[in-house]
Amino acid sequence: MSEPSRRTVLRSIGAGTGAVAASAAWVPSAAAAHPTTTAGDNPVVRENRAPGSDQWAVGCAETRGVDPHRPQIQGRAARDSVAPGEPLRLHLTAPGAESVTVAIYRLGHYGGARARHLLTETATPGLWSRAIPATWVSGLYLAVLTTPAGHRAHTPFVVHEPARNSALLHVVSGEPGADASVGRWLEEEGYDVTYATAADLRARRVDPARAKAVVTAGTAVRGPRVVHLDRPSALSEPGRTKETARRAAAEALEAVGVSRSRS
Incomplete structure (x- = not known):
């Protein structure tokens, strides 16, 4: 897949979600107590074992x-x-x-x-x-x-899952390419993650208290349990990936008590 094709798709991803970042959603400090998901129970790990495809791209x-x-x-x-x-x-x-x-x-x-x-x-x-x-x-x-x-x-x-507890809630930012890059990196590293928009939080369709922490590449959510990733494209975008950015992101999540598991 060519780089122009990838970037065209990533621009469309960002453009499609940009409206949700108009006003910030607040994430409170206390998360609801729930059992920690083990690697064997992680739906994201199981999902990523399925056969992949690159046939979605233009070209x-x-x-x-x-x-x-x-x-x-x-x-x-x-x-x-x-x-x-x-x-x-x-x-x-x-x-x-x-x-x-x-x-x-x-x-x-x-x-x-x-x-x-x-x-x-x-x-x-x-x-x-x-x-x-x-x-x-x-x-x-x-x-x-x-x-x-x-x-x-x-x-x-x-696709959001209102009833599922997870270690991380990834709130999409609406910035071009950022959400896809963050999501691919989180799933490559085996984090237990669910997804939502800021509008989901404001409308209470998704309760951020079901996650230990919230991760985002933008400013659509704020609060003491929110981890802002300021170099999202460096996490997994081809040709722009930086190991220093990946390590810094993992350390930021470790600081809020969220660890990765590739198994």
Whole structure:
């Protein structure tokens, strides 16, 4: 996968979540007492053992990007964060196309493949809706939209799990590339992590007290248990990864009592 293709996707991820950072959500100092998740019980570790795929990117399968001024295909999520059992609704626009392909990927490490393919369906432009399966682990997701002519666009969204305790809650920042880079690094290192938007916290769809600490690459959340990562792209973005940044991030999480486990 070429660097321009990666960056195009990462820009779309950031653009899709930017609105949630308009006002900060406060995370209180006290976390709810809950059992510590062991490596064997970590859903993220199990998830990342699944086969990965890099076929989500622009350029794969002879696809190409859209015209930024008159895009050949677009997708807008009715909500940028959904829970298992809730519907994911995408408003699809594809001028001149009678059908499009919708493929869903979960971003992560997956042995270096960086994503896992979950489903592919043919849809007609308009409203496309599917319920989030209970088996989809909380994380960063992409709806990969492709026209018959090969034009491709991406719509990012988050799957949150309101009832699950975790060591870390990753609140997406809305900054280009940052969320994907942080998420891939956390999952590569085996952290027990769930995901949410700042809007989820403000609307109380997700309770940050279910996590030992909150991690973010932006300023959408604040509080004594929030770890701000100021060099997110250096954590896992190809060509920009720095071991010093990865070590500093791990030490910051250790300081709030959160350790990693690759097993």
